Amino acid sequence: MTLYGFSQPTHWNGQELPRIISRLFDVPDGHRLEVARRHGAYATIGPALFDRAPYEIIHEVAESGLRGRGGAGFPTGVKWGFVPRAPGKPVYLVINADEGEPGTFKDRLCLTRDPHLLIEGMICTGYALGVRTAYIYVRGEMLPQICILNQALREAYDAGLLGERIAGSRYSLDIFVHRGAGAYICGEETGLINSLEGFKGQPRLKPPFPAVSGAFGAPTVVNNVETIMAVPYIVQHGAKAYRRWGTEKSPGSKLFSVSGDIARPGVYEVPLGMPFMEFFALAGGLVGELLGCIPGGSSAPVLTAEETRRATMDYESLSSLKSMLGSGAVTPFNTTRDPVLILQTLTRFYAHESCGQCTPCREGTGYVDRVLDALIDGHGGDGDVDLLKSLADQYEPMTTICAFGPGAAWPVQSFVSKFRPYFEAYIAKNPQRQRTRDLAGVRPGAFW
């Protein structure tokens, strides 16, 4: 099932665009080993990797400044450095392909178009960390991608690129695919580990961090698909070459999934640091007049049009605007859209996906959802807008086991404060101006 073409120009504004992750995305049959190899796949699997000591690879990746592409943006080399040197236990590598953040569809494309680059990245990473067994945790809905991945794994095993003594070296690696079963929370790394172990995917309190004690109580490195797909380039060309792209603190390139009011929605690979407005032009231009933009997946605080015009696509710029780059899902919306209804889709989502472990998150996300529903249905009262905000404040950072809570609070806080008049307009529709619906009893339009 091919849902997207990948069509981006080689150059933009006279600058070459990076093709580190997306090199094979537009090559017909690039997911087949034979074709991929003709285009340079597995070039690192040989002396380029095995003649170097594992710590040198970790060092190179740390130098490159590569940061996690799953959402948190944590420096990859630093995370790898947390793995104990002689743990006395196996070290596991787990690839996070649970991609569930609304608006994000880049990992799906990666698995569809270039599974061999992921496998190559896993071999490099596995060698660096002393991993013998690795897992790829794939979102349950992505059946076609699981088929493609399994085929690619079979090809790699048959070619001696996986299994015992890879490519004649002394390094051996096995990779298993684990299929998720539909729960957004399993994208959170410790929830993912619980799910991998066959349990409910409820997150674990950190510390201990997975790098010290993760899957089956052993050191476990969890990395996003796209993160690992950048590793072969760094191993082959070096940290310096990688830093040709991007900014000092956000080096390299990143895949962005853009949807919403944009002429050519899809996935694009661009250097970090590109202004959002330039990116929109690259994606065919905005449709209508910009009202706001969710810059980094549904959890990222929304930007106003004015903020969007100032922002660049990197970690620093967005954090200075109190938002985040997240998973790189960009959703601009125009003045024909109602921000209140946009927030409603998000509060529904979070209320439904809260795993139920932490009280503020479990109760709070549902409560916010009900208050907002009542407001939209014309049952809102004065003070409801502040109520929404104060409820969301209850599941801010540090109040919950994982970052789901804060990620659910940020859209509420940001939409309410940046688009307040739109919320007030709904309250004005209620002549009584006090809440006229019992919230505990009703759960209108329950998501499932």
Add this chain to the structure above:
Amino acid sequence: MAATAPADVPAIAKKWKDKRGSLIMALHDLQGRYGYVPRDAALELGKLMGVPLARIYEVTTFYNFFKLEAPGKHIISVCMGTACYLKGAPELVARLSEKLGIKAGETTPDKQFHLQQVRCIGCCGLAPVVTVNEKVLAKVKPAEIVDQVYACAKGA
């Protein structure tokens, strides 16, 4: 219940029993076979794999993917993710509900159709998206949704 005689359960249990953390994979197989997770089959699976029923309950109810009742023959999923919602998904649900006489999350009495709302399925560029079984309908228009769904069901 007779239709769900757990004939394949021993094979599934055997395939996964010795693999660590494989309960979810085994349940996937079970649902693949029956279209849902029948209670008696799950009981049997638990016994054979040495997993307490409590854990099976826990897992089947935690994950959205597992169905505890036989769904309709054709599963209609309307994406309610941000992009699809913005581009008119609620209207699509309303049209389908009206035509089929069921709410989202329900199955028609003749067991032909199951209507559900799902979270973002990662095709936001094609919003609004509806899937019928494995088929993806892109950029669906409210006026056409009912006909399109019936056409898919016929083709299947």
